Structure formats: structure tokens, C-alpha cells
Amino acid sequence: MKRRMAEIMAVMMVSVFVLTGCSSDEEKKISHFEKGETYFQNGEYKSAELEFRNAIQIDPEFVDAYERLGETYLKLGDPRGAFREYTMVAKLDPENIDAALKLATFYMLGKKTDESREKVEAVLAKEPTNIEALFLMAGLYDLEKNLYEAASVFEKILELDSTQSRAYMGLARIYARQGKLDEAESQLMSAVHLDPAAIKPRLELARFYTGRKAFDEARAQIEKSIELNPGNADLYIILGNFFFQMKQPDEAERAYLKAIEISPDEIKPYMVAAGFYDASGNVDQTLGMYEKALTVKPDDINIMTTMAGFFLKRQQMDEAERYLTRVLEERPNFFPARMMKGEIAVFNKDFPEAIGIFDQLIKEEPRSSRAHYLKGVSHLGKEEMQVAKTSLVKSVELNPQLVKAKMLLADIALRERDFETAQKESAEILALNPKDYRARMMLGNALMAQGKNAEAEVAYKTLIAEKPENPAGYYRLGLLQRSLKDYDGAMESFNAALARNPMLMDVFTNLVLVYGAKGELDIALRACDDQLEKVGDSRVHQAVINNLKGGLFLAQKRTEAAEKAFSRAIADNPDFMPPYYALARIYLSGKKQQKAIDQYNAILAKNPDQAGPHMLLGTIYDMQKKYHMSEKHYRAALEINPQFAPAANNLAYLLSSREDQIDEALNFARIAKEKLPDDPSVMDTLGWIYYKKGLYGNAAQEFSDSLEKLPENATVNYHLGAALFQKGEKERAKSYLEKALALDTTFDGVDEAKRMLSEM
Template sequence: MTMPFLRSALRRLSFVPVASFRMWTPAVALLLVTTAAVGQAPAKPADAVKTPDRASSYYHYGLAHLYEEMAVNAGRPDYATQAVEQYKLALDADPNSLLLQDGLADLYFRLGRIREAVQAAQEQVGRNPDDIAAHELLGKVYVRSLGDMQGAQAAEMLKLAIGEYEKLVKLKPKDVEAKLVLGQLYGVDHDSVKAEKQFRAAQGIDSNSEEVVLNMARLYTEEGNPQRAVDVLVGVPETDRTARMEFALAATYDQLKKPKEAAAAYKRSLDMEPDNLDAQKGMASALLLDGQLDEAKKSLDVILAADPQDVQSQIHLSEIQRRQGHYKEALATLEKAKTLAPDNAELSYNEALLYDALGDFPSAIAGLDKLIAASTHPEGNYSEQEKGNRYLFLDREASIYREENKSTEAIAAYKLIVALGGDFTIRGYQGEVDTYRESHQFKEATAVAAEAAKAFPKDKNVQLMYAQQLTDMGKVEEGMALAKAQLTGTTDDRDVHLQLAVMKIRLRQFKEAGAELDIATASAKRPEEKRYITFLRGELYDKSKQYDLAEAEFRKALAADPKDPAILNYLGYMLADRNEKLPEALEMIKTAVELDPQNYAYLDSLGWVYFRMGQNALAEQNLHKAIERSSADATVHDHLGQVYEKTGRLKLAVSQWERAMTEYAQSLPADSDPEDVAKVRHQLDGARVKLAKANVAKEPKQ
């Protein structure tokens, strides 16, 4: 129950022996003291009971100290007994000495005789209510005892500890340490107001104190307000921050899901403490989350050089190797980690991701099945962490089934997610809707969206999902009305206006969509909110054939986040489709694929830009990968058809364009541009004519 700082404070509050005796070993010092006493100690006067004999008191005090040191160093209980007896003799000679009274109480504490220590300290406080040393001893005894108690006993001990430190704060108003300990005790007692008051008082005494800053930040973090914790930590000038401050700042950025900032803070911490492996691990994770794969690998290399058996770092290294397309190395790294932790769930999950990347769907599914089975509770009761893990396993399995066009199996996995409850239920419903839409089962998608809307009548996002589905199914007025019903007249309306803009872009109501984006822009505060609006505005201009304006918006969004794969892909594809700035388009799309190598749309874009650049082999290779990930997208089939035509394989081209026309026919009107459909039909008709002519030419003449 005690907190780290409380434990360190206890060590600092321990009794410090007289410095002059530390120069010799206990045996030698004992001899010297005894000799000095024999030669110099005066005889006790007749009125010794009334008058303190300070020479005799000092003599016994010195012996007590030496016996205490010998008891601690040699572990001899007889020396401990001698130390106590010598303290008592010293007190007999000088019974009113605060130093001796406090020293005896502290000796009891150091020897583990807690009951006697408390009794002695309490007696001392009874005689002298302002005895700081006695209150400190009682305080540290009560604090140390907190960790050994539970329930009512712990609550009572906490109350006693708080009482002692409240007295200490009054007796030592300028003592930073006492205020920090009291603040932490209030925190344990869940009284954040009083805790903050003590920390702020300590801050007023020493604003840049490491312990003050760290305790303030910890309090806000435990209150669930990590942003205030960040504000406290960055309030200290960067040049004055310690390694621990930077580490705490990095960990808080981790909580806020700001990996770039976290990585920078970990780096600053490591600059001061290069051997701190915890900081190195934190930086590696942050860099990995931020997509800085090469830099993350450097950190992992340092960690594994220091600790080759660090399984977590091996898993992260394998993830980097997988994401960079080094699949053999990734497998080898995981196999090495398996020898150390064969039952590690995260390792098994990453292995499934690797098999998915390799296109070995059966192995990926088999691995996920084992994880799902191992995490299943027959009674259906799960902790929040268990729910989170099951969600990851089931969601990934559903995604793989969707890649295999096994919609029935994917739906079954999403239904298990729905059964988890809460927000997981909403995610499961969304997965079902997306799966049905991908497989052109639009009535089923609408039915699930309606079920979700009924189950979560007050959830704005669920209602907007249903509104989108209604609009796509041709019930435009009903869908728009449901979406607008989510408006509340507050800043929370931004998401509603954004969804209305999306719906209107799909309906090709571009002017109205722009108006919705204008309204949303007025309430956008965070950079990610502004970036998303810029992205949508770029999409609006693209769909309305205003390509220069679209490019300007996408470049603005990309300047805000150069590593956003969706922006990179959209802009790169748009440039490739217009046959402009192809080298730049290629680099954008390649970066998007590196960030999300399993995304079929990005693979299609990569194939398309290669085709535009005349690299047909690479174009065909990537388009095949895209179709392996999703075979229901008409655009991908069109692109592959054009590659086949260009390379003289007209029958294969016809087959792909026929498949594209089938997909267009089964798609929602909003998902297909009439111009694209007409273009594919024209290509198909032309190819059929060419094939017919070729067949006629081959027929023997009569």
C-alpha cells in the first residue's frame, strides 16, 4: 500500500549515528571509548539523581552506538541487547535528554522491536508534544506498517500515519519532504484535494524539486487527468528536468497516445541515463507506434544486446521485420522467442499476423483459434483486460476471413465480439455491417445497423452508422433526418456535421457537403480534428473533379502529418490516376504500403502507379496481392484488366473487366462513379470485338 516515494522517505528519515565513531571499526571504537571513559569520567556527585551527569551519559551513549553498529553489521542479538541497555544507562544519567529518548525509540525501530519503538515514541510525545523526532519515528512506523495490513486495520494505520505527518507539517512548515509524504498519504486515502494542496505547498517552497514535480504529476495521472500531469512536467524548463522527470513525461505521453512526443522524452531521459533499459524499452515502443521503424529497431538492438532473452523486445523486433517485409527474419525472431516463452499470447498473436502477411491464411486462422479457445470462459465472464485481448483475437480473425471472402465465418467472429458487451458490442455491430456491405449483402447490413440502433438508442455514433446505411439504401430523407436528430447545439455536433458531409459527398451534393465542413471547421480544436476535415475537403474536391483544389487540401493535410497512410495513398493515387508527378506519387504510395502492408487499396494504388510508369511486371504483382486481400472491388479488377491488355493477354483482360462489371452491378450507387462504369464497359466491348476479329481471322477459308 505504500508508494515508492514513501519508502525512500523512510530511508532518509532513519536515525544517523554520531559521525566521529564511523572512522573506526566497532571493536576499536569500543576500546577507545572505554579507555577515555576510565581516564576522564569524573565521579558522580552526591546529588546525581537531580543533576544530569552528561559525561556518564555521553559515555553510555557512545557505547550504545557502537553496540548498535555491531548488532547491525554482525547480526548479533546480544549486541542489540547491550545497545538497548547502554541507552537506558545513558538515560539514567540524563533522563530529560531528547536526543537519548528519541535515539532509544529509533533503536527499537532499527532492531525490529516495533511495539517498543512505538511505545517509547508515544511516551516521548506525551512528555513533549512538539518532539519532531518522535513524530517522525511514529510516522515512518505507521507508513511502513501500511503494506502489511488490509481492510479496517490498514484504514486505521493510514489514519494514524496521516495524523503524525499533519503534526510534522505544522512543526516543520518549510519541510518539503514532510509535505510530500503527507500528500501521498492523502492520495492513498483518495483525498485528491488535500493531496494537491500539500504538493502545491511543497512546490511553493521548491518549484523545481524532482520529488515535488513527480508527485504532482503522479497525482493527476492517478486522477485520470494525464494532460494536467504533462502540464506540470513541461512546466519545468527542459534544461532543469531530470532523467526521472523526462521518463515520467514520456510515460504520460504514452497514456495520451502521443508516441512522437513520448519517444522524444524517452530520448532526453536516455541522454542523461544511457544505461536505463526501461527508458530504452519505452522509446522503442513509442517509436514503433509512431511508425519510426528503423529508429525503433536501433533501440531494440541495444536492449537485446544487453538482455538477449528479453521476449517482449524480440516480439517487437519481429513486428518491425514483418512490417518492413522481411518475413523470413520475422519468423526466425519469433521462433527464437518461442524457446523462451512458448505460451506467450502476444507472441502467438504476432505469429498469426505474420502468417496473414505471408498469405498463409489457414496457419493464421489456426493460431488465432488457439488464442480464442484459450481465452474463452464457459460462463462468459471476462475482465476488461480479457475482453480487450479477445477483441483483438476475434477482430483479426474476422479480418482474415473477410480477406478470404468467407463472410459467414467473419460474421460469426463479430457476433462473439458483440457478446463481450459495452463498446465492444458496438465494434462488433460495425464489423458485421462492414462485412455484409463488402459482400454486397446490403439488406443484411441494414438489418444489423437497425438492431444496433435499437440496442444503443442514445449512442450518437451508432445512430449515425444506421443513418448512413439508410441513405445508401435510397432512404435519403429518413437517413438525413436521423443524422440531424443527433445535433445537440453544442461543440459535440462537430462529428455529426462531419458525418453529414460524408453522406452528402456520397450523394454528390457537393455544395451542401462543403457547408457541413465549414460548420465543423469552426469547432475543430485539436490538430487531428483539423487534419480530418482537410482530408474530407480534399475528397470533396476530388469527387467534384476540382483536382487542383483537391491536391492543395491533401498536401495541407500531409504537411500536418507526413506519415498518415490514408492521405499518402489518396494523394498518390489521385496523381497516378491523372498521370502526373508519378515519381512523387510512387514514393507516397510506397510509404503508405510500408505503414499498412496488408491494405488492399494501398496495394492497388501501388500496382496502378507502376502501370502508369510502364513497369507492368511490378504492376501485375501488386494488383494480384490486392485481389488476394479483397476480390470484391471493381477498380482493382479494372486495373488488372488494363495490365493484361497492355501485355497482350486480351482474354485475361476480358475476364477481369467482366468481373469488374459484375462488381459494379452489385455495388451501391454511391460506391461507383458512372464515368468509371462507362469506361470499363467501353474497354470490355472493345476487347470483345478484338477477340471476335481475331477468332474470325483464325477460321479456315471456305
């Protein structure tokens, strides 16, 4: 009996414990929920989020907590989080009308009209007169451009409730799109008369008048709304925006400052004023407004992110990083801040870091056009052209109006000599923005490359008409005229470009070439002397001009004068490569190579720490095919100056023929490319090393860029043809290989070029 009583007592104790535990969990759940409600009402949404989450952890089927958590995420600007929570509400409580309508709204905003319609129709099947569901249905019809049905739904809403101002405004928008402007105005007036002090209807009427360019009427409506709601700072912001749109900056500034005066403890007026000052180019006042906003809300991540963007735009990366660090400490997964971190990595040329960031962002948000675009930019930085194109194409697919991405695609197409694609991309940019100067330039270049000369001429003349002070249009027109042997026209265009900027050596070089084509060598020499005065003390420009003079002297068979001119060019700019080759050719052709070798060795004996003489000796030995000696002098030059680009370039090309030294060759080629990014010889060297490594796409890019500057160079034509052949683009390869053989039959690779052609 005693044993039986003990068992009964034990069971009772367990029951009491279980019941007490359940009661405790229920109390904790309600406590967390009520704390969350208090935080929510006080605008402390992060704390509210934590409390609602705690309640759900105790009771995973707590519908009210999911619903309030969804509202909390909306307040935090996290629509994905809100969507997730409302989905749980709908799953746990299929009869919950509010959750169904929230999900329908999310679907509609995401252009998923079928999913949205399914939710709305389910609500209307239960409640045919549900006003919110009817508004959503009207919005869906509007999205589908079914204006008649949308208008019918708005009319039904007004039949149910004639005080629904949103329905009047919806009808007004429908009528305006149908061109029924008087009817639209009448509907807006009806909305305004329902409640003259209501802000939204009157502002909608103001927008309607602005669209009709009835600016006085629009301003009157905004000011009337201010009169009826004098303490509303947002209305002063709207008035400021109106004045800004009307190009009345003083009135706009006064309105923004009045908004701050009315609501000094709100951040929005400060942020809007900052945007105004930023657009006006007033950096100090912009920063001042941001700092005042941050004083009001010191931990606001949106202010700090905006400030980071402000500094990022001005390339003040340390300041941008400082604010982003604070943001990410508070919100480690905050998407905009991580995007900016990626942008900073791109700016710092830390492309692997940038790609890692954008890959993660794309994984989280696959439809982020900007993330795909910046990933493409990062791959371009790594010279990974094909991967870059894939990312850029995706960014345009997601945002067809992303001009920067289309511009890069057009640029890549030009570099790949895919002129039809370049023409298509640049034409699409111009369709979006007919005044885009760079796009029209690329269009002209693509047309010229395809032999569509009349169309190219129109493009270049349009550039000149749009920006007569920009020399680029004259230069491109001059190149077209020169290619057509319209030498007088070309000279006029080149001179027009130089009148606007005498420091443009590409333009001056082409002008000298036109003089040469006309046989006017003395005039060309006088032009060089005049140009030397115009460029002043710029040794870089003097080097180019003295190199041109050397070429002109050679054409006149004045070898001694040419030698002096080339020597001056090297003295002016030791990094400038052409005069080294010119001098070496003079020595070789005049059988003076040994004398030159002795001369430069004597110079080095007196002063061994000179890279220039080593470079000249290396070039002479290169031309004599004494490669062990040329390598010795190139390496000696680089020991003296590790960044000496001419020696780095030539050594890279020399080493590229050795399979076991190809990586060393690539390192030297990259040194040369960094120092001389626009030198066609450097491009060709880097391209050839890529070719040797089997990176045929990258190689073709470099050869294309080189050929732009050296179109009549047999070696570069052969190299591009070989790269295209290896890529499988044999039709395109054929034209370059044939041109190479037509230009010269002695370049290195002649037999290989013939073999490739025979295989076609």
C-alpha cells in the same frame, strides 16, 4: 586661534563618531552570530540561517559565520547551499583544513574524484596523519575500484589509531568485495569488540550476515544492539525493516510501534510506520501515521511534501495541492515540492504550465533525470515528439536505469516504425528487469515488424508462460500466426485470449477475419451471434459485432441483411464510424443513393435534432464528391452535438484541403481524437492535417499508429510514405509509397505518390 581650536574639535567629533560606528557594527555582528549559535543549538536552523546571514552582511569576510552557515545548510538538507558557504570559507581562509575536507567530501559524493583528490592531497601535504583526510583518500580509492590501495590506507589509519572502528569496517567491506569473507567477518568482530555497545559496528556486522543469508545471526546482532541500547528508537526501526525484508509483517509492525512508544515526540518512527502501512496497502493507517507526525511537527515541510506525494500517487490532486501550497509558502524554492507541482500539471494536461516548471527546475539542477523525464512526458502530451525524445534521451543519459523513460523511447520508436531502435530499447529494459511484461511485448512487436518471426514467437510464448491469464500474449501470437497464414494456430490463440476476456473486440475482429480467410463465413456469423450473448448489454461491443456481421453478409452478397446489420451497429453506437461508410457504399454501389438521401431527409423532417442521419447524408455526399453538401450535413450534425466524433473527423479531413481553414480542421480533428483516440481513421485525419501544416514528425506518428490497425489501407500507406519523404527519410518512405500503389491505384494522391517515387 579660536578657528584652529574649532577645526580640532570637529575632527575629534568625527573620529569619535566613526569609532563609535565601528564598535557598534562589531557588536551587532557578534550579536547576530551568537544568536545564530543559540538557534543552531536549539535546532531552529531557519532562524540560525537568518542570523548568520545578517552577520555576514555586516562583515562579508566573517569566516566563522560562513562556516557555521555551511553547517546550518547541511542540517536543512541543502547541500548546494552548504557547498557554496564552504567554498567561501576556503577562499577567505585557504589554511582552513575543515573547509577543505568538507569540499573534498562534496566533490567525492558528486563523483568528481579529481577535484576531491586535489583537496585531500593538499591537506595530507600539510598534515600527513590527518585521520579524516585519510578516510577520504580511502573512499576515493574505493570509488575508483582500487581496492588494494584503499585497504592500505585503512591499515595506515589503524597503525595511527587502533581504535578507529570505521577503518575496521572499511577493511571488512574491501575484503568482502574481494571474496575474503572470513577476513571481512574478523575485521567487523574487531570493530564490535572495541565498544560492544557501539551501534554502527554491530549493525554493519548484521548487514554482512544478511548479505550471506545468515539471517538468524543478523537478527541476533540487531537484538543484541537493542539490549545494549534499549532506549534507541532507531534500532527498533532497523529491526522492523529486517522483519519486513524477511516478509514477517506482524513482527515488523510491532517493532515500528515500539519505536513510536519509545520516541513519541520524534517524527521519524511515525514516517517509517507510514511507509510500512503504505507498502502494505493500508491507506487509512498510512494517513493516520502521517497526521500524527504532522501533529508532532506541524510546520515540517518534509512531512507535508511526503503527504502531498501520498495523495499524488492516489490521484487526489486537490489534497496534494493543499499540502504543496503550505510547503511553498514556507519554502518557495523547495525543489521536491515544485517537482510535484509539475507532476500535477501533467496530470491535469496543462502541459505548457508543466514545461515551464520543469524548464526552471532543469536550469537550477541540470542533472535531474526526473525533471528531464517529466518534461519529455509533457512534450509528448503536446504531441511534440522530437523535443520529447530529446528530453527522454537526456533523462536516460543521466539515469541509465530509468525504465519509464526507456519504455517511452521504445514506444515512440514503434510508433515511428523505427523497429531496430524499439528492439534495442526494449532489450535494454529486459536486461534490467527480465520480467517486464510490457517491454517483452514491445520486443516481440518490434521483431515481428522486422520479419524476425521465430524470435517474435519466442517473445510472445514467453509472455504466455509468464502470465498465462493475460490475454495479450495470446492475441499477439495469434496476429503473428495469422500473418504467416497459420490459420488454425491463430484461431487457437485468439480463442484463448477471448476465453480470458470476451470483451476484447480487436481479438474477436481478427478471429472473424481468420474465418473469412478460410471461407467459413457461416461459422463466422454463428460466432458473431454467440459473441453478442457474451458481451451482454454493452452497446459499444454490440456495434462492433453487428458491423462485422454486415461485412460477412456483404461477402455472401446478402445486401439487405448487411444493410440491417450496419444500421443496427449505428443504432448501437452512433460514434462508431465504419458502419456509416459501409452503408454509404451499399447505397452507392446499388444505385440507391437518391432513395437513401430521400429516406434520411424524411427522417430529419420528422425529427431534425438527430446527428446520425446528417452523418449518413454527409458520408454519401462525400463519396459522390459533392463536398459542399457533405460539409453542410457534417456541420449540421456538429451543431446538434458538438462532440459528435464521426462528423468532426470527416469535416476535419474535408477542410484540410483548404489552406485558409487548416486551423479549423485541426480543432475538429482534435475533438475526434479526444473522443475516439484508438480509431485509425481519426489518427489518419489528424496526421494528414499535421502534414498539411508542415509538422511531418507528428504526422508520421499518427500515420504509424493508424497503419498498425489498417496495414492494408492504401491511403494510410501513402500518407506515411509522404510524411517520411518530407522528413528526408526517403528509403523508409519508398516502401510505403510502393505498397500504397500495389494495393490501389485510385486513391487520392496517386500522382503525388508516383512523383515522390520518381524523385528517388
